[in-house]
Amino acid sequence: MSEPIISMKNVDYAYENKAVLSNINFEIPQGAFMGLVGPNGGGKTTLIKLILGILKPDHGEISLFNEPIGKFRAWNHIGFVSQKSNSFNKGFPATVFEVVSMGLTAKVGYLKFFTKKHKAEILKAIDQVGMGEYAYQNIGNLSGGQQQRVFIARSLVNDPKLLILDEPTVGVDNENVQRFYDLLHQLNQERNITLLLVTHDTGIMTEHATDIVCLNKTLYFHGDPKEYSSLTDRDLSRFYGHPVNLVTHDH
Ligand code: ADP
Numbered sequence: 251m252s253e254p255i256i257s258m259k260n261v262d263y264a265y266e267n268k269a270v271l272s273n274i275n276f277e278i279p280q281g282a283f284m285g286l287v288g289p290n291g292g293g294k295t296t297l298i299k300l301i302l303g304i305l306k307p308d309h310g311e312i313s314l315f316n317e318p319i320g321k322f323r324a325w326n327h328i329g330f331v332s333q334k335s336n337s338f339n340k341g342f343p344a345t346v347f348e349v350v351s352m353g354l355t356a357k358v359g360y361l362k363f364f365t366k367k368h369k370a371e372i373l374k375a376i377d378q379v380g381m382g383e384y385a386y387q388n389i390g391n392l393s394g395g396q397q398q399r400v401f402i403a404r405s406l407v408n409d410p411k412l413l414i415l416d417e418p419t420v421g422v423d424n425e426n427v428q429r430f431y432d433l434l435h436q437l438n439q440e441r442n443i444t445l446l447l448v449t450h451d452t453g454i455m456t457e458h459a460t461d462i463v464c465l466n467k468t469l470y471f472h473g474d475p476k477e478y479s480s481l482t483d484r485d486l487s488r489f490y491g492h493p494v495n496l497v498t499h500d501h
Contacts, residue, residue: 252280253316255412255444256301261310263296270296272468274310278461280411283438283445285459285475287452289490292466294448298416301446302330315411329405331398333417342390346400349389350376353404375406379433395419395426399433406437413437416448427451431458464489 254277261274271293278284286294299305300312303319312319315327350372351364364372376385379399389397398418405413415434419427431451435458437443449455456462456475464471464478470489471478 254278254313255280255282255315256446257311257313257316258300259311261300261307261312263293263300263305263307265296270467271300271465274465274469276463276469276472278412278444278446280444281438281442282461283434283459284447284461284463285452285455286446286448286463286465287450287455288465288470294465295416297465298330298414298446298448301414302328326408327411329402329408329410329413331401331405331413331415331418333420342388344389345386346376346381346389346392346403347372347385349400350403350407353407371407375403376400378406378437379403380429393423393426395422395430398422398430402433402437410443412444412446414446417450418447419449419451427454431455434458466490 256276256278258274258276261271262269263271274297286297288294296305300307301314303322303325314322315324351368353375354364354368354372373382373385376382379402381396381399381403384392384396384400389400392400401418402413419430422430431454434445434447438445438458447455447459456479459475462471462473462475462478463469466489471481
């Protein structure tokens with residue numbers, strides 16, 4: 251079994267007095283493509299904030315790359331793409347190259363000139379997400395799906411080992427959702443980047459994910475897509491708290 255990249259033990263979290271996560275235990279092994287699903291308000295974003303160190307658990311332990319989160323410093327190993335990333339307005343005055351270069355500012359610092367090597371790294375990341383021909387176009391003129399690819403490129407310049415994506419395909423049309431998942435699959439397989447993806451696209455996710463976690467205050471399920479697909483509508487309705495039809499893609 252490979253090393254866990256993220257490990258949570260007995261984690262509880264409450265906002266003020268409202269318990270949101272209770273007794274969460276799970277590990278994400280290196281190289282996994284984990285899909286995190288659950289109803290709205292189930293605590294998915296809170297869980298991500300705990301992993302990113304934005305919130306601190308009330309109880310329990312979180313480790314990243316085998317280090318307690320309080321001691322963890324290698325934040326450049328973790329890339330984050332949120333659903334709000336793809337909201338640049340038309341005409342926003344930054345090119346794809348400039349947006350991706352922002353990913354390097356942690357390493358290089360603001361207002362410093364990029365070296366040739368940095369420029370090459372930026373262009374390589376843009377190529378890797380299939381956006382090479384758009385490198386000097388304004389980000390605001392691109393579609394939601396294309397913008398999301400650019401935000402992945404912005405993470406890739408830091409050579410992340412873990413990429414966390416919070417509903418990255420909200421507002422992206424169907425055809426581009428498929429292409430977006432193909433890109434994630436490629437990053438996972440070819441660059442061995444561990445992925446944690448919060449999503450409502452349960453059908454398409456079961457085609458790509460290696461692990462699925464269902465969260466609704468507690469962890470209801472953790473298994474592989476096959477086991478997940480074998481859950482009945484009744485199991486899922488109990489978990490979601492309302493009737494659910496599991497939509498799967500026939501391929
Ligand atoms: P999800 O991402 O699964 O929709 P969230 O983690 O956003 O779930 O929210 C879990 C619960 O915590 C919800 O009931 C939400 O209203 C509540 N919540 C989220 N953020 C805050 C906050 N900053 N203060 C108080 N309650 C919050």
